[in-house]
Amino acid sequence: MGERIAKLTKRSVDAARPEAERYVVWDGALKGFGLRVEASGTKTFLVRYRIAGRKRFLAIGRFGQLTPEQARGHAQAILADVRHGRDPLEERRSERAAITVAELANRFLAEHVGPKRKGATAVHYSSLIRRYVLPKHGPRKAHDFVRSDLARIHLSMRDRPYQANRLLAVVASMYSFAERLGLLADGCNPAARIERFPEARRERFLTMEELARLGEAFRRFENDGRFREGIAALRLLLFTGARLREILHLRWEHVDMERCLLFLPDSKTGKKTIFLNTPALAVLRSLECVGDCVIVGADPRVPRADLKKPWAAVTEAANLPRLRIHDLRHSFASVGAGAGLGLPIVGKLLGHMQASTTNRYVHLDADPIRRAADAIGETIAAALNNSSDSNPSSKSDAKRLSIPVR
Template sequence: MKISKRNVDNLRSNGERYFVWDDDLSGFGVQVGINGSKTFICRYRNRGTRRQIKLGRYGALTPEEARLAAKKVLGSVALGTDPALDREADRRALRLCELVDVYLKLHGPKLKPRTFKDYRRSMDRHVLPRLGKLLAEDITTRDISKIHVGMAESPYQANRVLSCLSSLFNWGIINGYLSEGSNPARRVKRFREKGRQRYLSSEEITHLGQALIKAETTGIPWTISADSETAKHVPKSNQVFVYPKHVTNAIRLLLLTGCRLREILDLKWKEVDLERGLLFLSDSKTGQKTVILNRSAIAILDDMERAGTYVIPGNDPDHPRHDLKKPWDQIRAVARIEDVRLHDLRHTHASIGAAAGFGLPIVGRLLGHTSAATTQRYAHIADDPARRASDAIGAILQSALLAEEGPRSPKGFSKI
């Protein structure tokens, strides 16, 4: 048949592996696996020996891209080389550090810049120092498990590193750099991650507001450890740090909008529409996103100075601030909420909306959730019929418990 997108889409598994060959280009075909996977292949003869080379999975390659790759393979054969043998030699010689470089070079442009940076950092810090010089094909599940277990004190980070490795090996298999079934990260069991839900109480929100005002006006005291070997100064009694208002306002906006940290730090003034009360985020975790601003958030943005491209500028006004770690650590200490993360401000925003009875679909829309299941974490807070029923039953029982001693009529319970 003619190998085209429509025809390849129509191929289905029949319970066993089979091949479909192209009408126009001899040797170019599609291998359909038992599970329905589709892999482009090129088959040829070299010195009387039939050889077959995998070009890549359908999806990673389009039929047109695979056809061009097949023509290159057949052209190489015509010139006297054997691509299958060359690829096997390259595969045997490919070290993990080289596979990482190829992966980030070819697959990196498809990743978001922050994801790319996280992948690169995970490999450089935790994987390549121990396994970088080993041949990629020789790395075992045991090697990966040692790295994973060695990060047991940081289970979340350990699981992220494992996910990066699994993605790396899967990509290597799909694109022909590794043999089938050679993903050693696949069988490593991940650490159990406990879901964390921390919401600020009304009193804690008040303390946070007071700490923010202090940080931008009189300043927050700071000290230097005189006993530290790296201490260069002796602490003075009048040491305080006053934070710029755009830093404290960034924290306020995280709470008032429910946005993620990078959504606020990467926010550009051209994405702010105060007249309609909207933020038009060109890129977020879930892609393009529109954020509805409440009046408090609008007032903060309207009062802020537009010093450059970004709402929360860094040292260079045309580049965003890198993070809020240092100011947040000091501000939350003053507010006596040291266990609260910046992301918990987003949870607090959502929990207040759920408790106010706006409904989970509305809360999910405000947060930009693409899946209703993501918003279900706030279901126990929502003012739903079950909660109202529980409150009604509790009121009747509490009334009975506080009633004076003496003959009682069971009528109060008959209403339940």
């Protein structure tokens, strides 16, 4: 490859004609700045430099896309980086090899979510990433997807705060996965310090009157062959506080009638034991064993997919239009908490791994708190009325609370 020297200006670059072999015209004013002329006529600005004893050539851009003066400015910046110990060519190679958002997402879903998360959770993670992140940001380098990008997506989902917050959690997990594997440098997680939307937790507890209406609807439909199995499943959900899939996927081999237990090999929280009370046992004994699954569908060998039809029928008959199936689990917990059984016991029955999960029912665990409130209120009322004839039980409660009764 031939070499020449000339001041690189628009006139000199225009005058550089293609020859049988490519050659380089080196700028006479800026050492290391040059123009490579191909036999095809393509002209490319480049920089030559040495680092750690090795000669490097780095293309800046083509003539036409860049003017000679623009290319000179780029060359000066590159050579300044070299003087500060950086290797621009190696940095460019690293940038090209850097993982994209789409590549990271695929690895995260295949190597982390798939093997370590439940099926429904894995599907939810994949849906959030593929729907909200990949369409616009998938081709970008993962390290270029920054907090402001994710914050804009999060803000655009403000009408769906629960989904928006789950997306932040999924992206945070994805970037933590990348950092652990060394795919990205530490500290580049775009979900860090983005404030979550407040979520209004929807907790619906059936009252005794509503339970009576629901029971009447159960009795109305449970002799209908179309709904018999579904009503049995709904009764089991209400009597055990189990999750929907725990009952729909229940197999007879998991049922121990003698010890009044269900031994689930897998659940949302892993291996789980469910305690069967007398009503739940009665439901199980009423079911005919026609296959491996306790709640059979069209195919006895396959777990039933859902309870949509029986649930729609009973909620309409009981005039409970906005009640969800999961509210049966909440109602089971609310009865236990309201009876003063204690949140640790209720949490154990529900299969909660952490006490904080059961704390949503703390306002229902009110028996001692209610007595205290009554004692305080009656003591204050008696004082306001200047009465010494207050309720004896209130005096006793107030004494335990060290409240002076006048």
